[in-house]
Amino acid sequence: QLQLQESGPGLVKPSETPSLTCTVSGASISSGHYWAWIRQSPGKGLEWIANVDYTGYTSYNPSLKSRVNISMDTSKNQFSLRLTSVTAADTAVYYCARQICTSHPCYAKFYFDSWGQGTLVTVSS
Amino acid sequence: QSVLTQPPSVSGAPGQRVTISCTGSSSNIGAGYDIHWYQQLPGRAPKLLIYHNTNRPSGVPDRVSGSKSGTSASLAITGLQAEDEADYYCQSYDSRLTNWVFGGGTKLTVL
Numbered sequence: 001q002l003q004l005q006e007s008g009p010g011l012v013k014p015s016e017t018p019s020l021t022c023t024v025s026g027a028s029i030s031s032g033h034y035w036a037w038i039r040q041s042p043g044k045g046l047e048w049i050a051n052v053d054y055t056g057y058t059s060y061n062p063s064l065k066s067r068v069n070i071s072m073d074t075s076k077n078q079f080s081l082r083l084t085s086v087t088a089a090d091t092a093v094y095y096c097a098r099q100i101c102t103s104h105p106c107y108a109k110f111y112f113d114s115w116g117q118g119t120l121v122t123v124s125s
Numbered sequence: 126q127s128v129l130t131q132p133p134s135v136s137g138a139p140g141q142r143v144t145i146s147c148t149g150s151s152s153n154i155g156a157g158y159d160i161h162w163y164q165q166l167p168g169r170a171p172k173l174l175i176y177h178n179t180n181r182p183s184g185v186p187d188r189v190s191g192s193k194s195g196t197s198a199s200l201a202i203t204g205l206q207a208e209d210e211a212d213y214y215c216q217s218y219d220s221r222l223t224n225w226v227f228g229g230g231t232k233l234t235v236l
Contacts (some may be wrong), residue, residue, distance in 0.1 A: 045127060046171070046214055046227035063222050078180055095170055099225075102177075107218055109177065111161035115170040 002026040003114035004096050011050050012086055020081045020115060022096030030054050032072040033100040035071060036112065037081045041092035051099050052079055086123045092120040128153060128175050129228035134184035136234040140215065145231045148196065155196035158218040162191055162200045165212040165230075174213070175200060181231045202233075210235045 008020040022035070029035055036051040050060045050070040058070050064083075072079040083090060097112040130148045138144040147160060152159060160178050165173035173182050173192035178198065188203045202209055213229040 045229050046216075048225040048227070062222065063224075065184065099130065100176075108158045111159070111173065111176045112171070113173050113176070113182065114161070116170070118170050 002098065002113060002114045004098070006094060006096050006116045008094060008119040008121055010125065013125050014087055014123055015085055016123075017082060017084045018086060018121060020083075020094050020096075020119060020121070022079050022081075024077050027098075028074075029069040029072055029077055029079060034101065034110070035072065035079045036097050036099040038095045038097055038112070038115075039092040040087075040095065040118070044092075047092075048121065049094075050081065086121075088123050091121065091123045093120050113118070127229045128222065128226050129215050129217060131213075131215060131228040134179075134231070134232045134234065136236055137205045138236045139205055139207065141205050143203060143205060143233065144202075145200045145213050145233070147198045147200070148219065149198075149219075150196055152221040153196075153217045153219040154182045154193065154198055156219075156220055160191065160193050160198040161216045163216065164216045165214065166217050167211070171214060205235055207235050209233060 003025045005023045009018045009125045012018045030052050034051045034053045037049040042045050052058045054071050067084045069082045095115050095118045097115045100113045103109050135143050162175040164174045165171045176191045180193050190201045192199050212230045214230045219226045
């Protein structure tokens with residue numbers, strides 16, 4: 001059974017660069033599918049941030065692209081998100097999820113079939 | 126403001142039928158992109174409820190159904206139960222934003 005587990009710093013100060021990690025069990029991230037980060041804040045609801053596919057190819061939300069980086073570590077079966085120059089607006093629960101494409105074109109069909117429990121990142125001085 | 130518009134709240138009595146709408150535009154639902162629905166129980170992560178407009182994952186009861194027409198989609202739940210009380214979100218792709226987007230969410234209250 002696929003399981004995803006986020007880990008993160010919890011509380012960060014403005015302008016810092018936190019990293020979040022998603023540990024995947026029950027499937028190999030290098031054997032297929034896409035792996036995504038999504039956040040949920042009271043002000044903006046659910047927001048897709050980025051994904052990385054099993055080959056390491058990455059895609060980003062255009063509104064966040066200049067400040068985020070997603071990467072994968074196949075040896076640990078983990079993928080990570082780095083968010084630079086954070087502000088209070090980045091305060092949110094961050095979820096990792098598997099982004100599924102079962103028919104083509106993928107961009108028109110993608111959905112998120114498994115989610116981690118989420119990790120709260122609070123940006124405050 | 127999300128490009129997919131949902132009513133903030135809906136309610137129904139146990140056993141009744143409720144529907145939740147998701148209204149988009151020609152750059153998302155109207156362009157033919159698939160709609161997916163998620164249920165989020167209080168304090169929990171979202172859970173996939175409907176994918177590819179009408180399909181239910183294993184374990185989702187058949188009293189839950191999805192439909193799509195034009196620039197809108199709907200989630201219907203029949204035989205409402207207390208355990209259905211949750212937030213519900215629609216999701217699709219938007220070609221103008223070149224991004225996967227979610228609706229603002231609808232809180233379902235079982236009276």
